[in-house]
Amino acid sequence: MPAICRDCLTTFEEGRRCPTCRSPRVTAHPELFQLTIAHMDCDAFYASVEKLDNPELRDKPVIVGGGKRGVVSTACYLARIKGVRSAMPMFQALKLCPEAVVVHGRMQRYVEVSRQVRAMMDELTPVVEPLSLDEAFMDLTGTARLHGAPPAVMLARLVKRMRDEIGITGSIGLSHNKFLAKVASDLDKPRGFSVIGAAETGEFLRDKPIRMIWGIGPAAQESLDRAGIRTFNDLLRWEKDDLIHRFGGMGDRLWHLARGQDRRRVSPNAPVKSISKETTFFEDTGNTDVLDGHIWRLAEQVSDRAKAKGMAGRVVTLKLKRASHKLLTRQHQLHQPTQMADRIYRTCRALLDQLGDEGPYRLLGVGISHLVDASEADREGDLLDPDAGRRTEAERAADLIRKKFGKDAIIKGRALR
Amino acid sequence: MKFSIERAVLLKAVAQAQSVVERRNTIPILANVLIEAEGDSVQFRATDLDIEVVDRAPAKVERAGATTVAAVTLNEIVRKLPDGALVTLAEDGASGRLTIEAGRSNFSLATLPKEDFPVMASSDYQTNFSAPAPMLRRLFDKSKFAISTEETRYYLNGVYMHVSEADGGKVLRCVATDGHRLARIDADLPEGADGMPGVIVPRKTVGELRKLLDDDEAQIAVSVSETKVRFATPDITLISKVIDGTFPDYSRVIPTGNTRRLEVDAAEFAKAVDRVATVSSERSRAVKLSLDEDRLILSVNAPDSGAAEEELAVAYGDERLEIGFNAKYLLEIASQVDRENAVFLFNSSGDPTLMREGNDTSAVYVVMPMRV
Numbered sequence: 001m002p003a004i005c006r007d008c009l010t011t012f013e014e015g016r017r018c019p020t021c022r023s024p025r026v027t028a029h030p031e032l033f034q035l036t037i038a039h040m041d042c043d044a045f046y047a048s049v050e051k052l053d054n055p056e057l058r059d060k061p062v063i064v065g066g067g068k069r070g071v072v073s074t075a076c077y078l079a080r081i082k083g084v085r086s087a088m089p090m091f092q093a094l095k096l097c098p099e100a101v102v103v104h105g106r107m108q109r110y111v112e113v114s115r116q117v118r119a120m121m122d123e124l125t126p127v128v129e130p131l132s133l134d135e136a137f138m139d140l141t142g143t144a145r146l147h148g149a150p151p152a153v154m155l156a157r158l159v160k161r162m163r164d165e166i167g168i169t170g171s172i173g174l175s176h177n178k179f180l181a182k183v184a185s186d187l188d189k190p191r192g193f194s195v196i197g198a199a200e201t202g203e204f205l206r207d208k209p210i211r212m213i214w215g216i217g218p219a220a221q222e223s224l225d226r227a228g229i230r231t232f233n234d235l236l237r238w239e240k241d242d243l244i245h246r247f248g249g250m251g252d253r254l255w256h257l258a259r260g261q262d263r264r265r266v267s268p269n270a271p272v273k274s275i276s277k278e279t280t281f282f283e284d285t286g287n288t289d290v291l292d293g294h295i296w297r298l299a300e301q302v303s304d305r306a307k308a309k310g311m312a313g314r315v316v317t318l319k320l321k322r323a324s325h326k327l328l329t330r331q332h333q334l335h336q337p338t339q340m341a342d343r344i345y346r347t348c349r350a351l352l353d354q355l356g357d358e359g360p361y362r363l364l365g366v367g368i369s370h371l372v373d374a375s376e377a378d379r380e381g382d383l384l385d386p387d388a389g390r391r392t393e394a395e396r397a398a399d400l401i402r403k404k405f406g407k408d409a410i411i412k413g414r415a416l417r
Numbered sequence: 418m419k420f421s422i423e424r425a426v427l428l429k430a431v432a433q434a435q436s437v438v439e440r441r442n443t444i445p446i447l448a449n450v451l452i453e454a455e456g457d458s459v460q461f462r463a464t465d466l467d468i469e470v471v472d473r474a475p476a477k478v479e480r481a482g483a484t485t486v487a488a489v490t491l492n493e494i495v496r497k498l499p500d501g502a503l504v505t506l507a508e509d510g511a512s513g514r515l516t517i518e519a520g521r522s523n524f525s526l527a528t529l530p531k532e533d534f535p536v537m538a539s540s541d542y543q544t545n546f547s548a549p550a551p552m553l554r555r556l557f558d559k560s561k562f563a564i565s566t567e568e569t570r571y572y573l574n575g576v577y578m579h580v581s582e583a584d585g586g587k588v589l590r591c592v593a594t595d596g597h598r599l600a601r602i603d604a605d606l607p608e609g610a611d612g613m614p615g616v617i618v619p620r621k622t623v624g625e626l627r628k629l630l631d632d633d634e635a636q637i638a639v640s641v642s643e644t645k646v647r648f649a650t651p652d653i654t655l656i657s658k659v660i661d662g663t664f665p666d667y668s669r670v671i672p673t674g675n676t677r678r679l680e681v682d683a684a685e686f687a688k689a690v691d692r693v694a695t696v697s698s699e700r701s702r703a704v705k706l707s708l709d710e711d712r713l714i715l716s717v718n719a720p721d722s723g724a725a726e727e728e729l730a731v732a733y734g735d736e737r738l739e740i741g742f743n744a745k746y747l748l749e750i751a752s753q754v755d756r757e758n759a760v761f762l763f764n765s766s767g768d769p770t771l772m773r774e775g776n777d778t779s780a781v782y783v784v785m786p787m788r789v
Contacts, residue, residue, distance in 0.1 A: 335567065379703065380743065380787045382596045383597065383769060384594065384596045384665050385596065
């Protein structure tokens with residue numbers, strides 16, 4: 001059976017240890033050198049970056065996340081042993097692992113490291129589809145001749161380089177489609193390398209739970225539960241038409257996934273459809289002044305992102321989550337697309353004023369969608385708001401100042417609310 | 418209730434009523450038209466709670482009475498009846514059905530009790546005056562294109578009708594704007610209109626009102642209070658709530674110091690704008706106006722789809738100027754001009770531009786330029 005040593009990258013046919021370096025970190029699979037669709041997932045990415053930058057943290061459980069009300073965004077593997085999980089409320093995490101060091105996320109730094117990883121992936125194939133900062137799909141079909149080595153070898157080299165040159169680790173899933181590649185990368189974390197071949201797909205999936213499918217959340221899970229579908233085996237008993245009838249588009253997809261089929265291509269540069277930011281408050285609030293401050297700060301972040309991408313949105317969305325977790329969203333279609341924080345803020349503020357709901361809220365989000373190129377944005381003034389043009393100019397000037405002297409060089413008073 | 422009525426007369430009355438009725442209704446009675454027969458006429462009344470229209474038509478009433486039926490269905494039936502038919506509508510009160518007979522056609526419609534029909538409370542109208550239909554037609558037709566559809570600016574969702582001072586004294590004035598263009602139309606102040614409270618007439622009301630104004634000879638009785646406005650002909654009465662809001666101070670929006678004067682044949686101009694805008698793929702099609710002595714070049718440059726240019730002979734004697742506009746807005750204001758040349762007054766490429774017909778200041782339009 002073809003095998004590869006993930007430490008010294010030797011390929012060989014026989015044995016459970018590497019014949020060259022005697023390492024036990026060997027991946028062997030009959031289809032190892034034929035499969036071409038991969039998913040790379042960094043291990044506890046944010047926490048790993050923190051440990052990388054601060055070696056004192058290396059042997060301590062580290063939780064990256066926000067404040068007393070916040071949630072865990074990443075926990076290192078030492079913390080995970082104690083039961084800490086992503087998206088867990090921070091107080092609960094600290095109960096499980098009181099000795100953990102909690103660090104606030106430094107998004108800019110993560111973006112920086114993510115770019116280094118991305119650069120390495122780009123050397124493997126032009127078809128890289130990032131899902132977030134720390135994971136991506138890669139299609140290595142047809143690259144074997146170029147690299148002089150099959151995809152499996154190149155992927156093992158990628159994670160080795162990530163570890164040696166950047167200092168973070170990742171896990172690889174290798175299979176014949178995106179769905180299974182993503183499933184595979186999760187099988188043997190951290191520092192894993194798992195393979196799901198075409199021949200074993202049916203056998204592999206049979207008893208696995210449906211919630212393993214990326215995109216099946218609690219709501220979908222519940223409706224599947226009602227239909228008596230828990231495992232892939234349950235799914236196989238359904239006719240395609242019945243699934244479609246009951247679950248719509250998702251039914252069709254489920255029918256194919258149950259058979260290990262996923263036709264989606266790895267698509268680089270998946271178009272951005274919206275830009276949004278949200279924040280969970282330290283304390284629930286219905287105070288308009290406080291909410292106003294949050295709207296401004298988020299509008300500014302959304303605007304920064306839009307400006308960086310050279311995009312503008314025609315629809316502005318305000319999202320509020322009540323203390324009871326009930327979600328309220330309001331949208332407004334602008335007369336012309338915008339990328340200016342001022343207009344996003346004013347639109348959201350009007351939406352808030354017209355909401356007719358007093359809160360309190362635990363979360364607020366601001367977003368723009370129906371994106372167009374920035375050249376189509378903010379081109380027309382407003383007769384009834386003659387200052388709008390001057391505010392736009394002021395914002396552009398402030399952007400330039402920030403670019404030169406740093407983010408906090410100039411801020412609006414309302415950002416301090 | 419039982420009456421006979423000529424099909425054409427019935428259709429006109431019912432059509433007017435059903436257009437007020439909202440298509441999607443949560444309150445069943447609001448989908449109905451109230452029919453009241455008495456003496457030698459029948460009244461058709463419909464409402465959406467903001468607008469009420471009452472249409473009176475002559476009929477041969479055999480038995481007085483009243484009932485309500487679905488306005489849209491009744492309209493459809495009457496519309497499909499042959500021209501010239503005599504239609505008999507009858508309701509006996511017990512069956513809860515309205516029967517419609519015409520020739521050999523027979524219909525029976527479900528009714529709802531007339532008591533449930535909401536009749537709009539009357540208002541104390543402070544101002545009452547009479548205005549010829551062509552005058553009101555001009556005031557509203559020339560301003561309504563600028564009405565805003567933005568719900569966040571609900572106070573712009575109508576035409577602001579009020580009394581104002583102009584050069585020649587007091588005028589009856591209609592203003593509409595959506596923040597990108599503005600129309601200000603003046604008419605001689607009708608007798609009795611002085612002191613009228615300024616009201617914002619909602620977009621839908623403007624549309625309904627238009628149907629009362631087709632007859633050149635008609636005199637429209639206008640009544641205005643702080644909260645309602647009423648337009649009436651001998652046959653039709655339209656009552657509408659006005660928008661509860663403050664119309665912004667538009668006077669500071671209208672530029673007074675614009676000196677760069679362009680005079681152009683409005684129809685030629687509109688056609689040229691329409692032609693060059695064809696190549697633009699954007700939703701807001703930007704057209705650039707490049708002005709030089711007695712020469713105007715209209716151009717569109719859309720990197721993704723193409724470019725277009727057209728030159729027009731115009732009267733222009735000022736410095737060179739380049740200014741961009743939304744093509745749709747230019748077309749709309751140019752189409753308001755029907756007698757003389759269009760006169761544009763510019764300031765700079767970033768300032769509002771004024772347009773009027775010749776030297777007539779009784780209809781002025783303001784349009785905001787666009788970055789090109």
